[in-house]
Amino acid sequence: MLYRNFMGTIALVAMLALAAGEACAFDESKYPDLKGVWHRVGAPRWDQQDRTYERAPLTPEYRAIYEANVRDQEAGRQGTDPTYTCLSPGMPRIMNMYEPMEIVVTPDTTHMLIEHIHDSRRIHTDGRTWPEEVEPSFRGYTIGRWEDSDGDGRYDTLIAETRHMKGPRSFDSTGLPLHADNKTVVKERIYLDKSNPDLLIDEITVIDNALTRPWTVVRKYRRERVAFPIWRESVCAENNNHVAIGSEDYMVSADGMLMPTRKDQPPPDLRYFPQARK
């Protein structure tokens, strides 16, 4: 009798739980807890182990482009880093994470909200396949799927693939280039460190025609657990003193005057100003 009552209670609890589960569209317990404020670990460089990028697997053509870019930056220009005018860094550079990130997980989409230029990403996990036509964007189009890699009944790894980027993009502010054909494919495995749930790991593999092979780097993000996080707004265009006029990059000085960014840089052509022609 006791045994029957016990079984009955268990069955009732299970039924109630399952009924509640059916009513809920979103069973949060299936997903890893990614709440909090995620900060970048280390500098916003693509490969933090290779200071000069001598080991970056660039093709000879793109190695030459990179070297020319380094010389250009040494002369005061921007080289192949296109973000000085507040252009979005796009993928995969977004994951350098210039500002803290919030991750909002829903069954259909994992949102990575990053307060930088247009860095917020949607990783679609609703089972969709690649659309026939996608308008290219800096951040690209991302499809993901959740995996329960250790079979404990909970998802622990988000596998994502991003395609359909547009340019110009570079890996980081050194101007380390991606191919101008914009055929980049980015594959990611995103998971919490097993021994430290406040460390998020993103294994990022970039497949790009500027590279001789797929290039994998591991990025890490540190969680700040705050009861009531305050997200700081970051507006690149607000205090950007770079001014692009034609193919030249100038600066606006603190006194509001146009300045050269390198020695002997020609001033802008003022042909459309009658006063300047006099």
Added chain:
Amino acid sequence: MPVRRLIASLALVAVTTGAQALDDSKYPDWRGQWRRPQGVGIQWDPTKPLGRAQQAPLTPEYQALFEASLADQRAGGQGNDPTFTCIPPGMPRAMTVVFPMDVIILPEATYIIIEYASQVRRIYTDGRDFPAEYEPSFLGYSIGRWIDEDGDGHYDVLEAETRGMKGPRSFDASGLPVHADNATVVKERIYLDKANKDLLHDEITTIDNALTRPWTVMKTYRREKQPIWFEYNCMENNRHVLIGKENYYVNMDGNLMPVKKNQPPPDLKYFNQVQK
């Protein structure tokens, strides 16, 4: 042994399901993509034309500033509209939703993601109060609460209050001004249309020292159920250039152009070639 396993499994189901599941049936379904309905412009009060016809309840001082803005725009300038350099419109103008918005409801916050100027609003519903100190921002700091207005056990209205904005901001592209003291308070009631669940309403009341009274307008958004999200990067094709206080234009051949008649060119005193 099999019975013990069954009990263990059932117990696990009960614990796992009950522990952290979000009861999303308590909240309204606002999933999808929300756009301005066809024919609705980007003026602040969508029921009235842009400009003076908005009949904004401006104080005399701010009416004069608005008139000056309109005159400057007629002459080719930007007037009080600060967004030509790609700074975000901020609140309340963000809710004009120039490009589509995504709304994500979680118990602790409702996220409004607006592609235009990459604006992410967080309306906190975790019971917090306004912090004693916070850094002003264009979007401000929003606290909300869910209301079950018809008592059916489901939330249907999100009430939100936003403070802590910074400037420069305007209500819309005509340069309709908000006060430079940035003491704006925005109150919103956001809810689905009772007869059409694919329409979302936002009753927005702005309390601002540029106004003689609180000003309420109703914004409505239509749901796109199969959304395609596109990226809008304001800086990508922005030809406006601000040098000091002067706004210039870079034309298709890459040369600087005036935006107004007799506008002086930029001072080039820092260029060696000019000094020679």
